[in-house]
Amino acid sequence: MSAWLTAVSRLRTTRIEAVKIESPTVKTFSFKDSLCARAKPGQFLMLWVPGVDEIPLSILEADKNATVSVAVKKIGEATQALHSMKAGDIVGVRGPFGNSFTERSGTILLVGGGTGIAPLLFLARRLKLKRAKVKFTIGAKTRQELLFLDQLYALCGRENVLTATEDGSYGAKGLVTHLLWQLIKEENFDMIYTCGPEKMMLEVFRLAKEHGIAVEASLERVMRCAIGICGSCTIGRYRVCKDGPVFNTNQLRNIVDEFGFWRRDFNGKKIPVE
Numbered sequence: 001m002s003a004w005l006t007a008v009s010r011l012r013t014t015r016i017e018a019v020k021i022e023s024p025t026v027k028t029f030s031f032k033d034s035l036c037a038r039a040k041p042g043q044f045l046m047l048w049v050p051g052v053d054e055i056p057l058s059i060l061e062a063d064k065n066a067t068v069s070v071a072v073k074k075i076g077e078a079t080q081a082l083h084s085m086k087a088g089d090i091v092g093v094r095g096p097f098g099n100s101f102t103e104r105s106g107t108i109l110l111v112g113g114g115t116g117i118a119p120l121l122f123l124a125r126r127l128k129l130k131r132a133k134v135k136f137t138i139g140a141k142t143r144q145e146l147l148f149l150d151q152l153y154a155l156c157g158r159e160n161v162l163t164a165t166e167d168g169s170y171g172a173k174g175l176v177t178h179l180l181w182q183l184i185k186e187e188n189f190d191m192i193y194t195c196g197p198e199k200m201m202l203e204v205f206r207l208a209k210e211h212g213i214a215v216e217a218s219l220e221r222v223m224r225c226a227i228g229i230c231g232s233c234t235i236g237r238y239r240v241c242k243d244g245p246v247f248n249t250n251q252l253r254n255i256v257d258e259f260g261f262w263r264r265d266f267n268g269k270k271i272p273v274e
């Protein structure tokens, strides 16, 4: 194991510095960690909620003051316990793990859904520094669940942020992928980055393929070791924690039988992707 991997794999404890409510089900937690502060967009960390569990989370922000942020949706035991924690409480951190999005210039389309918007916002900040022309499309079930809207408007300009909600309470009514067909006809994109529900990413992948646009998608699988040893995150020939979580067009082609269709549960049993 390299010295870097040995260092990042070690559990560090830190105190939550700030908690921000983003939506009825999502909160952003910030804390200091000098190693994760060196993360690149797309990488994830393992957050230990004392006495409960350790869970993988995408890095939303990593800055020079060693402050790191993650946006967490309340789903089950660990995320519920985390949501009840406050500034000053202790958590454990390992990481950053995995690869990252390639940071390209040119005309870029970002497609995010749910908390998948978090790593894309981190990426968009970096792409803007490279003077990329960024268009951001985001989707959620309702207006309340559309995350980071104000930050996206400020970063990309209101005209470059397209929104869709399934109930029509904000932006276009329907799925975010419905916006893409038209958008791709109107503009020549050099690259598409996507993160969110896997069915959404599969649709983005198909669309990109049809139009010959390179794509990178960030996948989720059950993570335990996060360093490629335990095998719980396997998809096809890859381990998502080590070879991913970001997969490019060629890699996605190699896993078309599973990507968007099958994943493994905590016992290693193949179950359908919802």
Ligand SMILES: Cc1cc2nc3c(=O)[nH]c(=O)nc-3n(C[C@H](O)[C@H](O)[C@H](O)COP(=O)(O)OP(=O)(O)OC[C@H]3O[C@@H](n4cnc5c(N)ncnc54)[C@H](O)[C@@H]3O)c2cc1C
Pocket (backbone or CB within 6 Å): 044, 053, 054, 055, 056, 057, 058, 059, 070, 071, 072, 073, 074, 075, 076, 077, 078, 079, 080, 115, 118, 219, 220, 221, 222, 223, 224, 245
């Ligand atoms: C690379 C990666 C990045 C992620 N980034 C984010 C993020 O930025 N924000 C966010 O809210 N969520 C993110 N998730 C999902 C998050 O890890 C799960 O929501 C969380 O682990 C749920 O734990 P729980 O105990 O609350 O729920 P549980 O009831 O234990 O699990 C609910 C569901 O969450 C998923 N899950 C649970 N444990 C794990 C695990 N160890 N590895 C992978 N999936 C698990 C499974 O689909 C499970 O069915 C990410 C997952 C991965 C793999």
Ligand code: FES
Pocket (backbone or CB within 6 Å): 222, 223, 224, 225, 226, 227, 228, 229, 230, 231, 232, 233, 234, 239, 240, 241, 242
């Ligand atoms: S989480 Fe153990 S191999 Fe990926």
